[in-house]
Amino acid sequence: MKKSATAYCRIPAILLLAVLLQMLxxxxxxxxxxxxxxxxxxxxxxxxxxxxxxxxxxQKYEEAIAQFEKAFETIPDPKIWFNLxxxxxxxxxxEQALLYYEKFLEALPKIQDLPxxxxxxxxxxxxxxxxxxxxxxxxxxxxxxxxxxxxxxxEKERQAKEPPEGVKPDPGKTAPGPAPVxxxxxxxxxxxxxxxxxxxxxxxxxxxVWAGTQALSYNDAWKKDWDTADRDSARxxxxxxxxxxxxxxxxxxxxxxxxxxxxxxPVRVEGKTAPVALLPSCDGAGCYLSFSLDF
Numbered sequence: 001m002k003k004s005a006t007a008y009c010r011i012p013a014i015l016l017l018a019v020l021l022q023m024l025x026x027x028x029x030x031x032x033x034x035x036x037x038x039x040x041x042x043x044x045x046x047x048x049x050x051x052x053x054x055x056x057x058x059q060k061y062e063e064a065i066a067q068f069e070k071a072f073e074t075i076p077d078p079k080i081w082f083n084l085x086x087x088x089x090x091x092x093x094x095e096q097a098l099l100y101y102e103k104f105l106e107a108l109p110k111i112q113d114l115p116x117x118x119x120x121x122x123x124x125x126x127x128x129x130x131x132x133x134x135x136x137x138x139x140x141x142x143x144x145x146x147x148x149x150x151x152x153x154x155e156k157e158r159q160a161k162e163p164p165e166g167v168k169p170d171p172g173k174t175a176p177g178p179a180p181v182x183x184x185x186x187x188x189x190x191x192x193x194x195x196x197x198x199x200x201x202x203x204x205x206x207x208x209v210w211a212g213t214q215a216l217s218y219n220d221a222w223k224k225d226w227d228t229a230d231r232d233s234a235r236x237x238x239x240x241x242x243x244x245x246x247x248x249x250x251x252x253x254x255x256x257x258x259x260x261x262x263x264x265x266p267v268r269v270e271g272k273t274a275p276v277a278l279l280p281s282c283d284g285a286g287c288y289l290s291f292s293l294d295f
Contacts, residue, residue, distance in 0.1 A: 045075040052083065061087040078107035079114075082126070089129060094137040101130050191262065197255030204248035211240040 052067035065087045072080040085100035105126055108119055189195075218234035221227065 041074050045071050045077070048074060049080075056083070056087065059090075061091050078104060078111060081107065082122070085126070085129075089133065092136075094133050094140065098130060098133050098137065101126050101133070105130075194255065194259065197251055197258065201248050201251040201255060204244045204251060207244040208241055208248055211237045211244060215241055 048067050048071035052064045052071060055061075055064035055067060065084060068080050068083050068087065071077070072084075081100045081104040085097045085104060088097035088100060105123060108114075108123055111119070114122075215234050215237035218230045218237060222230035222234055
């Protein structure tokens with residue numbers, strides 16, 4: 001009977017404890033509301049963070065940054081700084097990545113939900129990224145500085161060439177135009193030797209291709225049938241190929257040399273000559289080329 005009475009007495013005690021806890025939760029100002037708010041914020045934080053991770057894995061780093069920032073606004077977890085640094089680093093945002101990595105390294109010793117071994121490994125890896133980002137940022141800054149200096153130098157040269165404000169340019173001075181051409185001086189494409197050389201080179205090249213094809217065809221037939229006539233034809237077309245190829249090379253070189261000499265020849269206009277002159281000439285002692293350069 002005592003054991004039954006004892007069990008009977010425990011039931012009201014448990015009920016009384018539950019009632020007291022319930023009353024205590026309502027007695028603390030805002031206690032229930034704070035717990036509810038924290039639970040709601042945790043759900044929002046997880047939703048934003050999970051969405052950011054999905055976007056990060058899809059390499060949509062700009063969109064992932066927006067979700068990570070919303071998660072941090074919900075709960076300021078310093079581990080989010082690491083994620084933001086990763087996104088900005090992959091986007092080549094050197095300055096922003098450095099900012100978030102340095103914030104994360106500063107807060108890392110105070111993060112309690114990471115084991116010490118994990119902290120050490122992460123810190124070492126992040127420091128390596130920070131060193132690389134600093135070098136990349138320095139290189140980018142140097143490039144921008146050089147571009148700015150070059151742009152300023154070009155602007156200074158442009159202003160030096162322009163007359164000062166309020167000063168009219170001398171009407172007697174005109175901007176330099178194209179090089180003068182002597183009256184009656186024809187262009188390169190009007191020279192008969194130019195088109196003769198080009199045509200000869202093209203024809204000989206075509207003959208070389210045709211004869212080479214024939215030589216290969218007869219050579220294959222000779223190897224197949226061992227007919228001496230095929231062998232002789234292959235040799236004949238091979239000789240034609242060699243001769244026509246040599247002629248095409250000579251014609252091409254001749255046209256090139258003649259073209260260079262024509263372009264380098266002096267052009268006399270009102271007592272002026274071109275700065276470079278290359279002229280063939282002959283006398284009793286022989287033929288030679290004369291070269292002159294005016295300074």
